[in-house]
Amino acid sequence: MSVLLLNASFEPLRVIPFRRALTLMVGGRAELIARDGERVVRTAGGDVLEAPAVLRLSRMVHIPWRAVPLTRQTLRARDKGRCQVSGCDRKGDSVDHIVPKSRGGGHEWSNVALMCRTHNSRKSDRLLSELNWTLKAEPQAPTGMMVLVDQAGRRVEWEPFLGEQEDAA
Ligand SMILES: [Zn+2]
Numbered sequence: 675m676s677v678l679l680l681n682a683s684f685e686p687l688r689v690i691p692f693r694r695a696l697t698l699m700v701g702g703r704a705e706l707i708a709r710d711g712e713r714v715v716r717t718a719g720g721d722v723l724e725a726p727a728v729l730r731l732s733r734m735v736h737i738p739w740r741a742v743p744l745t746r747q748t749l750r751a752r753d754k755g756r757c758q759v760s761g762c763d764r765k766g767d768s769v770d771h772i773v774p775k776s777r778g779g780g781h782e783w784s785n786v787a788l789m790c791r792t793h794n795s796r797k798s799d800r801l802l803s804e805l806n807w808t809l810k811a812e813p814q815a816p817t818g819m820m821v822l823v824d825q826a827g828r829r830v831e832w833e834p835f836l837g838e839q840e841d842a843a
């Protein structure tokens with residue numbers, strides 16, 4: 675189970691592996707904010723700890739802004755695994771370059787979207803405007819935190835610290 679790590683200010687920082695979370699707790703560098711149910715864990719040193727779902731760093735850290743790398747996984751998280759053509763609810767199995775590479779389009783966040791196989795093969799090397807298609811949303815680089823959270827799979831214990839979900843509908 676992954677653990678949500680908060681800054682001392684309660685701002686969500688990142689999702690960390692369970693082992694890493696235990697190391698922070700044992701080292702006194704983070705405090706337990708929300709438990710993972712009633713689970714307890716025994717450390718190598720023989721201590722019994724309450725299993726964490728949310729931790730908060732004891733000291734404030736400054737995290738410089740970092741762009742989220744464009745990978746299959748992060749793109750899937752941004753597009754929620756769905757074809758991005760308006761009106762299509764099929765799985766987004768393939769990565770489409772909105773302006774095709776053959777026509778000078780780059781491999782960058784603003785030019786990629788998930789599409790189902792049908793839409794991807796019908797689109798081929800054409801532009802959306804040539805097909806009269808629109809996308810569900812303007813493709814943009816995602817914010818780091820939300821991608822990490824979505825990749826890990828949201829946990830109910832994290833919700834109070836993550837603010838509003840983009841599409842609560
Ligand atoms: Zn589709």
